[in-house]
């Protein structure tokens with residue numbers, strides 16, 4: 001069956017006697033001890049979470065998917081598969097919170113973390129020479145939207161090196177990392193998967209039974225799993241994911257046309273590889289003040305961090321989503337201060353284009369005066 005069809009029809013939880021059309025929320029910490037011992041405590045397993053994990057595995061075309069309380073808890077669980085003193089190679093242009101997390105873990109566990117521009121053609125050889133335990137990339141990168149050839153990376157690395165790919169910017173509807181032979185696929189469910197800006201969640205998918213067992217053990221030991229109500233919200237969000245994304249991509253292409261033609265726009269950043277093109281686009285104006293003015297002049301785009309929601313938003317990554325980058329890593333995460341990131345929602349493209357156009361026009365008028 002088609003993915004959209006399967007997402008609309010989540011499997012009914014086992015033993016659900018009412019035929020309820022919405023997945024029941026098992027808002028319970030404990031379950032009666034049964035002969036099969038399947039459910040006992042929600043930290044270890046919860047029927048609502050099991051349904052969302054089934055849907056998430058389907059989405060990634062993976063054998064296993066684990067739902068976490070947030071994208072960063074999913075990332076932390078993956079990074080900590082690396083033994084203390086081990087080596088992680090990370091892309092240079094990644095989510096601000098990922099820099100902060102790696103900085104923290106590198107100190108707590110004496111990890112060696114190297115940052116490499118994975119969009120560079122020479123990256124696979126450069127990275128293989130570092131002999132890392134784990135390589136982590138974002139596809140596409142955030143917020144500069146560079147493409148990375150994941151398959152070429154996998155080919156260059158020995159089988160013992162884990163390859164983990166975060167494709168939160170695209171969702172598995174557009175890009176399934178495991179198909180490109182990544183060992184682990186990571187998503188922030190807070191973004192496109194939930195899609196309404198109303199929950200935080202994270203996902204790790206894998207086809208490797210040993211990795212899923214290690215992750216599952218930790219998830220229970222550390223209590224990082226997604227709660228029942230958030231699991232339900234995510235199940236509901238997933239039902240419309242392909243539909244939302246189709247509309248978001250259509251809107252994005254209209255906005256890209258507008259940006260390409262406007263004199264205030266200096267450079268547009270959007271993935272070169274069509275398979276890695278999602279509903280986020282970045283651009284520069286040549287000055288931080290002009291960029292701040294463009295943002296202030298929009299009225300339909302919310303000035304918020306994050307992306308992937310039904311509503312559009314606009315931000316200055318340097319002072320917003322990437323403000324969490326530790327000072328010691330500012331040299332690695334060297335973003336243009338005038339970079340504007342636009343996260344495209346499902347509004348009418350006429351309204352979005354009209355609003356962005358009037359904002360750009362107003363800044364053009366000021367610059368000309």
Ligand SMILES: *Cc1c(COP(=O)(O)O)cnc(C)c1O
Nearest residue numbers: 070071072095168188190200201
């Ligand atoms: C937001 C984001 C994360 C972190 O997810 P949270 O749900 O906010 O914890 C990780 N990676 C990428 C690419 C993100 O955009």
